[in-house]
Amino acid sequence: GQQVQQSPASLVLQEGENAELQCNFSSTATQLQWFYQSPGGSLVSLLSNPSGTKHTGRLTSTTVTKERRSSLHISSSQTTDSGTYLCAISSNTNKVVFGTGTRLQVLP
Amino acid sequence: NAGVIQTPRHKVTGKGQEATLWCEPISGHSAVFWYRQTIVQGLEFLTYFRNQAPIDDSGMPKERFSAQMPNQSHSTLKIQSTQPQDSAVYLCASSLVGRGTGQLYFGEGSKLTVL
Numbered sequence: 001g002q003q004v005q006q007s008p009a010s011l012v013l014q015e016g017e018n019a020e021l022q023c024n025f026s027s028t029a030t031q032l033q034w035f036y037q038s039p040g041g042s043l044v045s046l047l048s049n050p051s052g053t054k055h056t057g058r059l060t061s062t063t064v065t066k067e068r069r070s071s072l073h074i075s076s077s078q079t080t081d082s083g084t085y086l087c088a089i090s091s092n093t094n095k096v097v098f099g100t101g102t103r104l105q106v107l108p
Numbered sequence: 109n110a111g112v113i114q115t116p117r118h119k120v121t122g123k124g125q126e127a128t129l130w131c132e133p134i135s136g137h138s139a140v141f142w143y144r145q146t147i148v149q150g151l152e153f154l155t156y157f158r159n160q161a162p163i164d165d166s167g168m169p170k171e172r173f174s175a176q177m178p179n180q181s182h183s184t185l186k187i188q189s190t191q192p193q194d195s196a197v198y199l200c201a202s203s204l205v206g207r208g209t210g211q212l213y214f215g216e217g218s219k220l221t222v223l
Contacts (some may be wrong), residue, residue: 031211033211035214041216042199042214042215042216042217043199043201043214044214045211045212045213045214048211086151088212095164095166096141096153096201096212097153098143098150098151101150
């Protein structure tokens with residue numbers, strides 16, 4: 001079945017620094033979403049990006065479908081960006097598989 | 109749009125009791141998903157409905173877990189004879205299109221604690 005690997009597992013930044021999160025997946029994906037989860041919070045969809053590059057605010061996602069990878073770039077990080085970032089992949093079977101996430105901590 | 113609504117937000121049960129969790133998907137969404145999240149296992153897929161029909165329940169523990177979607181406005185996840193290892197946050201999500209292309213929207217989850 002579909003495997004989703006995220007790296008790094010954790011990341012600590014100083015406020016203002018940029019973050020680069022990676023997602024690699026094992027099989028063809030028809031949908032790819034990046035989610036944010038605050039500690040003890042629910043999952044919030046950040047970007048839906050099955051291919052190409054998308055921007056929203058300080059977030060940029062680039063997905064290279066044939067290489068089965070996606071990245072999430074967070075520019076000028078803020079302490080409120082701290083939390084877990086999850087990559088989710090779905091294929092034609094519609095089953096959505098999540099990676100184990102990247103835990104980001106932004107220090108003031 | 110109220111988003112995906114899950115109730116209860118928190119539930120505490122004794123070992124062996126039954127727990128039922130409810131999910132109201134976003135109006136008009138044709139696909140409903142149930143996930144379970146723990147620190148150890150992360151997010152685990154449980155089951156998925158499309159247009160109220162069960163499509164994939166490969167993640168459901170067979171013996172004590174069951175899920176239904178009696179109408180387009182709600183789905184239930186029932187756990188019989190709850191065990192401490194069932195303790196988790198149970199998340200429901202819906203999407204507009206049930207073809208692997210729809211964007212998922214999650215509820216805030218139901219935290220189940222089995223004593």
